[in-house]
Amino acid sequence: MNLPTAPGGIEIDVMELEVEVPPGKLLTYDLRSLASSLHILDTACMAVETDGLTRALVTVYAAPPLDKLDAVRGEDLVMDDQGWLTVGRYHDGQPAQIRLYVPGSGAQRGALFGTTGAGKSRALQLILAAEKRSGIATWLADLKAGQSVPEAAGQVDWRVTTQEGLLAMLQAAVRVAEERMSRYAAMGRSSFLINRPDPLLSVRIDEANRALEKGAPYRDTVAALIKELGRTGRSVGVGISIAAQASHVDELGGSDTLRGMLKEGDTILLRWSSSMMQSLVSDGLLPPGTHIVPIPKRTGPPLLRSRFATVRPGAKAARGTGGMAYLLGSDRPTAMMRFFPVGSMHEVEGLDPLILDLYGPGEPAHLEASSHEAAGPAYLTRDGDGPAELVAAAHEQTQALVEEAAAEQKASISGRAPIAVRIMRALEEAAEAADGDDTEGAGALDFDEILAAVNADGGKPVGAASVRNNLSVLSRGDRITALGSGRYTLPA
Numbered sequence: 039m040n041l042p043t044a045p046g047g048i049e050i051d052v053m054e055l056e057v058e059v060p061p062g063k064l065l066t067y068d069l070r071s072l073a074s075s076l077h078i079l080d081t082a083c084m085a086v087e088t089d090g091l092t093r094a095l096v097t098v099y100a101a102p103p104l105d106k107l108d109a110v111r112g113e114d115l116v117m118d119d120q121g122w123l124t125v126g127r128y129h130d131g132q133p134a135q136i137r138l139y140v141p142g143s144g145a146q147r148g149a150l151f152g153t154t155g156a157g158k159s160r161a162l163q164l165i166l167a168a169e170k171r172s173g174i175a176t177w178l179a180d181l182k183a184g185q186s187v188p189e190a191a192g193q194v195d196w197r198v199t200t201q202e203g204l205l206a207m208l209q210a211a212v213r214v215a216e217e218r219m220s221r222y223a224a225m226g227r228s229s230f231l232i233n234r235p236d237p238l239l240s241v242r243i244d245e246a247n248r249a250l251e252k253g254a255p256y257r258d259t260v261a262a263l264i265k266e267l268g269r270t271g272r273s274v275g276v277g278i279s280i281a282a283q284a285s286h287v288d289e290l291g292g293s294d295t296l297r298g299m300l301k302e303g304d305t306i307l308l309r310w311s312s313s314m315m316q317s318l319v320s321d322g323l324l325p326p327g328t329h330i331v332p333i334p335k336r337t338g339p340p341l342l343r344s345r346f347a348t349v350r351p352g353a354k355a356a357r358g359t360g361g362m363a364y365l366l367g368s369d370r371p372t373a374m375m376r377f378f379p380v381g382s383m384h385e386v387e388g389l390d391p392l393i394l395d396l397y398g399p400g401e402p403a404h405l406e407a408s409s410h411e412a413a414g415p416a417y418l419t420r421d422g423d424g425p426a427e428l429v430a431a432a433h434e435q436t437q438a439l440v441e442e443a444a445a446e447q448k449a450s451i452s453g454r455a456p457i458a459v460r461i462m463r464a465l466e467e468a469a470e471a472a473d474g475d476d477t478e479g480a481g482a483l484d485f486d487e488i489l490a491a492v493n494a495d496g497g498k499p500v501g502a503a504s505v506r507n508n509l510s511v512l513s514r515g516d517r518i519t520a521l522g523s524g525r526y527t528l529p530a
Contacts, residue, residue: 052103055096065092069331072096082337082357085129087372088329102337103129105357110378112396115168121146123168125161126361126377134365134375136165136304138174138277139238144230145277147268148367152308153283155335157360159186160380161308162244162281166190167396175237175403177211179204181245189393195404196420201249205256205443206416206436208263211241211276214405215267217412218274230275236406239276241267246280250291252496259443261291265470268303279303304367309333309359330372333362457492457500458508458517464491465518465528482527485509 059065065088073081082102088094107127117123121139128134137146152158166187169176176194180186184199191197198207218236222228232238243249249260267278282290310333337357361377381393405413415432418424424432465483468491472481483491489505509526512518519529 051100053098055098057094057096059092061092063092065094066329067094079339080337081331085374086331087370090329090372097129099129102357103131104362104374104376107376107378109392110164110380110396112167112171112398115164115171115396117168117172117174123165123172125164125168126363126375128370128373128375130373134377135368136306136365137367138169138172138240139232139275141232142229144272145238145240145275146279147272147277147303148279148305149303150279150281150306150308151283151310152281152363153310155358155360156308156310156333157362157377158281158283158308159244160361161306161363161377162242163187163189163393163396164377164380166194166242167393167398169240170194170397170402173233173237173403175239175405177207177239177241179207179241179243179249181243181248186244189389189397193397193402195402196417198420201254201256201260202436202440204243204249205259205263205439206414206432207241208260208267209439210413210417211239211271211278212263212266213412213414214239214409215271215274215276217409218276219270221408222274229273232275236275236409237403239405241271241276241278242281243279244281245283247282247290250280250282256440256443256447257291258447259439264291269470304365306363307366308361308363309335330364331374333359333374335359457504458512460492460495460497460500461488461505461508461512462517463495464488465526467491469528479521479525479527482521482525484523484525488526 069081073084078084083099085097086094117138120141121137122135123138124133124135126134139145150158150161166176170193177196178190178194179198181201196207198204250257264278267276271278337359363375364371365375381390410418414435415428416436419429419432468483469481489502492505493499513520518526520526
């Protein structure tokens with residue numbers, strides 16, 4: 039595109055248009071139609087940000103602004119004293135930041151979504167390197183058998199590569215959170231203070247969809263432990279984040295499992311599937327009225343190639359969009375950004391030396407010694423060595439957890455869980471999703487919602503009469519509270 043020339047013959051590199059619709063109308067648009075109306079062939083030269091209501095800023099560039107970013111330097115990957123970390127740039131060159139820690143509150147929760155080739159692993163490598171350089175103790179589960187982020191081996195406090203290892207890690211994290219909670223209560227402390235005396239503990243699950251999708255061997259237990267960390271970990275400095283390729287939120291542990299966590303945390307959306315976007319919108323994980331432009335697999339002006347002519351000289355090939363994303367938890371959820379380039383731009387044999395350099399020298403931060411007993415033998419033997427009796431204890435602990443989780447999953451899938459238990463689970467998930475909502479009746483479900491939730495939990499289908507009978511029994515036993523208009527909730 040050729041932008042207009044300013045008075046005096048000065049070429050314009052960027053132009054900004056402010057658009058507003060009349061009161062009572064909501065601003066909507068189609069990017070390709072807008073580009074066509076402005077005679078723009080390459081939509082990568084455009085950026086649109088909306089306020090979710092009536093106004094938008096349309097920025098037009100002479101060249102795609104996110105095509106080239108300088109590679110990040112390791113020394114720049116240090117969290118500031120307010121918990122912010124710069125991970126890339128917005129289209130206008132402003133720093134794009136995520137938050138790992140909130141002073142006076144604690145650890146953040148988060149999620150990183152992206153389809154194959156969207157740049158998820160490189161973005162995760164950048165965050166992991168930043169956590170090491172910032173003195174954060176990181177526990178990492180790489181569920182692609184360690185292949186997704188192999189350079190992280192030895193750069194984090196604890197790394198597992200199996201679903202059985204993930205179970206042990208999550209259970210240890212919950213116990214550490216409980217130990218810190220008791221210790222802080224005795225100190226009279228109501229919030230987490232980083233490195234006084236404990237480091238921030240970040241639990242990250244890569245390829246989380248492998249553990250949370252339907253049919254995963256320990257899905258229910260993994261989801262329950264993640265939810266527990268999401269509820270209790272923040273105020274004691276234990277954060278939980280997932281990175282996944284899921285195409286729908288329901289694939290991540292079932293209905294309402296992670297919705298509450300995602301609404302309150304930092305959600306990063308790389309290139310996505312249409313069904314994922316629909317679920318983010320329908321589940322309220324995007325701000326009301328938010329409209330974001332899909333990220334294509336490749337960008338560049340369309341080329342028509344006639345069979346009777348060669349390609350025009352100088353025609354540019356399409357460009358990849360790896361690393362382009364939206365930071366949905368930021369104050370600019372509709373502004374496209376791009377992560378800093380990470381690692382070598384060509385294939386390498388073995389570990390990427392540029393990524394290893396990004397992590398920097400020295401040992402990663404470790405869990406405080408006072409929580410080692412709570413973390414248990416699985417943590418203490420995480421490097422594969424230690425006294426024989428401790429190694430045996432770790433194996434026994436993990437095996438018991440695996441057997442318990444497998445039995446729970448089998449009972450859930452086969453539908454042997456009593457209907458009353460399934461009703462209670464549905465109400466518990468609704469209450470968790472409404473946590474913090476002071477609206478009267480928040481977290482309550484009506485009969486139809488309860489029936490739908492029970493029949494969507496993976497167990498055997500049940501009829502309306504059976505659910506009604508169990509609701510009556512639970513209400514008489516004061517295990518649930520019947521509200522007006524046929525709605526039910528947990529007792530206050």
